[in-house]
Amino acid sequence: MTTLSSHEAPLLRQYLVLTKPRVTQLAVFCAVIGMFLASPGLPDLWLVAAGTVGIWLLAAAAFAINCLIEQEIDAKMLRTARRATARGTITNTQVLIFSGVLGGLGMLVLYHLVNPLTMWLTFATFVGYAIIYTIILKPLTPQNIVIGGLSGAMPPALGWATIANSVPAEAWVLVLIIFIWTPPHFWALALYRNTDYAKSGLPMLPVTHGKQFTRLHILLYSFVLFASTLLPFMVRMSGALYLACAVILSGMFVYYAWQLYKEYSDELARKLFRFSILYLALLFGALLVDHWVALI
Numbered sequence: 001m002t003t004l005s006s007h008e009a010p011l012l013r014q015y016l017v018l019t020k021p022r023v024t025q026l027a028v029f030c031a032v033i034g035m036f037l038a039s040p041g042l043p044d045l046w047l048v049a050a051g052t053v054g055i056w057l058l059a060a061a062a063f064a065i066n067c068l069i070e071q072e073i074d075a076k077m078l079r080t081a082r083r084a085t086a087r088g089t090i091t092n093t094q095v096l097i098f099s100g101v102l103g104g105l106g107m108l109v110l111y112h113l114v115n116p117l118t119m120w121l122t123f124a125t126f127v128g129y130a131i132i133y134t135i136i137l138k139p140l141t142p143q144n145i146v147i148g149g150l151s152g153a154m155p156p157a158l159g160w161a162t163i164a165n166s167v168p169a170e171a172w173v174l175v176l177i178i179f180i181w182t183p184p185h186f187w188a189l190a191l192y193r194n195t196d197y198a199k200s201g202l203p204m205l206p207v208t209h210g211k212q213f214t215r216l217h218i219l220l221y222s223f224v225l226f227a228s229t230l231l232p233f234m235v236r237m238s239g240a241l242y243l244a245c246a247v248i249l250s251g252m253f254v255y256y257a258w259q260l261y262k263e264y265s266d267e268l269a270r271k272l273f274r275f276s277i278l279y280l281a282l283l284f285g286a287l288l289v290d291h292w293v294a295l296i
Helices: 011-018 021-037 045-069 071-076 092-114 116-137 149-153 155-164 169-192 194-200 205-209 211-228 240-262 266-295
Strands: none
Touching (some): 011 045, 021 045, 021 155, 021 169, 021 266, 045 071, 045 092, 045 116, 045 155, 071 194, 116 149, 116 155, 149 155, 169 205, 169 211, 194 205, 205 211, 211 240, 240 266
């Protein structure tokens, strides 16, 4: 089966790719989990729907701006060279209009159908990712994903604010987990895409400090991640069901990181990267199931 290039793909699909749908889906999923955890019972489903749409629209707008800003970098990398912005099949003006429409609609939905707090928090996340991370941090420091990871970690807080119109400590515990998860998740990708990043000129950790140094940091972060995932149980956000799932999943994460540290291969780095996505989805899913079990 042949794959359509960006030139041949339908225009709608080219625009969809700019929103990074897989990343957006995971972010929105974590936001929805935050919505359900914010309510002692079943949350207002109208708020859930409106919040989901608004957060998705602003996230998609931020990713489109990211593609616009990084179009020259994307053109040098095999993983991203087929994006319409990298190939020039969608103009800068078209991307700006596309992102503006999505972002504007998202802000209107959140302000009028959810609450102003959620709109402003989501807009701040947009600015943090599209501007501060993409323009300032990413090209300047190998710690870009660590510092800029806060923007990507915000979805649970956005979801919590959607339902509760506040962001209590419990929401920030979830933000902390994603914040710590982000560097080892992204560095695993950077390891097996090291040649791509070297060509791009971005100061990613494997490029600036080498693979061995990066593998050590992935392992160290995996231990910190393990500890952070115990916090929901320790602060009584969750019960024994979540704790068991967190220990098993985080133990598997540490195992993959240890294997990668002992003996590197691109295949192991890919496995850790793929598992890290499943890991976060299952971990937050376990939080939700535990929350519902406690209500029964």
